[in-house]
Amino acid sequence: MALGRGGTLLPPRFVCPDVSETNREGKRTARERMAEERERQKARDKRRRVLLVSATVVAVLALAAVVGLLAANSGDDKKKDTSGPVVAPKGASGDGGLAIPLGKDGAKSKLTVWEDFRCPACKQFEDMYRSTINELTTQGKLKVEYHLATLIDGNMGGSGSLRAANAAACAQDAGKFAPYHDELFKNQPPEPDDAFGNNDKLLDLAGKVDGLVTDTFKKCVNDGGHDAWVGKSNEAFQKAKLRGTPTVLLDGKDIFADQKNPLTPQKLKAQVEKADQ
Known part of the structure; x- marks a missing residue:
């Protein structure tokens, strides 16, 4: 207050x-x-x-x-029909004539290779082992039997596996399988891309192989001359219940799938040269 x-x-x-x-x-x-x-x-x-x-x-x-x-799925679906007469390419060997051989018959080692031209793992195998295989076959130490499958067409759709395999068989008729086989893998498109379903693409790549592109070759590619043969080869692949592509057998033994002792080009060369002694 x-x-x-x-x-x-x-x-x-x-x-x-x-x-x-x-x-x-x-x-x-x-x-x-x-x-x-x-x-x-x-x-x-x-x-x-x-x-x-x-x-x-x-x-x-x-x-x-x-x-x-x-x-x-952009491949030529009309070319996916593999019914009709089976026409094996020249020089085809093995059961039913379903293998394309490379190398000398007298070679002491035989490599059996199941491949799909659209298969990325097959390209990896080829890029890694191509020079070694070519060297050993040229030296007469190794014979290779190539079997063609259409696994990726079945998995991804399209017709590139079939079309490329037919073209490779047509190249075998012309005695040019090995170089054309290598060109296909060197120029393999991404797996989802069905570029090999286009015959024009296959003919363009054939132009990289001296003397391969002839009227006979073009007709064989465009007409699907070996489509039924490719279909039979793929049936054999399915019946064999193989693990996938590539499957690589050396004298009948699956050497590519051994994870405990992985195959290398050096090991393959050593095994073949040892057998050749």
């Missing part, structure tokens, strides 16, 4: 708040609220951008999958 005149007591005076301070505090609080709202808006915008980008990526991947599926 405060004393008035004569010592009388005055009623208590309530202290009023500092209005200017209150205004400053109110303005500061408003600024903070606006800043916080701006940050929240930025966060919302960022989330929307992330969702938009994610949706776009999903759409692109979905489109790529569709394109890949269409590519896998």
Whole structure:
């Protein structure tokens, strides 16, 4: 209490708040609220951008999958019929004449190779072992029997495995199987891409092999002269219940699937040279 005149007591005076301070505090609080709202808006915008980008990526991947599926089925379906008379290529050997031989008959070692021209693992095998196999066959130490399968056509759709195998058999008729076989694997398209389903592509690659492209060869490729033979070869692959392509047997033993003792070009060469002594 405060004393008035004569010592009388005055009623208590309530202290009023500092209005200017209150205004400053109110303005500061408003600024903070606006800043916080701006940050929240930025966060919302960022989330929307992330969702938009994610949706776009999903759409692109979905489109790529569709394109890949269409590519896998873009081969000439009319050429997928393997019925009709079985015409083996010249010099075919083995059971039913379903193997294409390479090398000398007198070689002490025989390599049996099951391949599909669309098979990526087959390309890896060829890229790694091609020079070693060619060296050993040229030296007369190794004979190779190639069996052709159409596994990827069955898995991915399309007709590239069949078309390429038929073209390779046509090349065998011309005595050019080995170099054409190598060109096909060197120029193998991605697995979903059925580029080998186009005969024009196969004929273009044949142009890389001296003397292969003739009217006879082109007719054999375009007419599917060995389609039924390829079909029989693939049937033999299925009946044999092999693990897949490539399957590589050295004198009947599956040497490519041994994970405990993985095959290398050096090991293959050593085994063949040992048998040749």
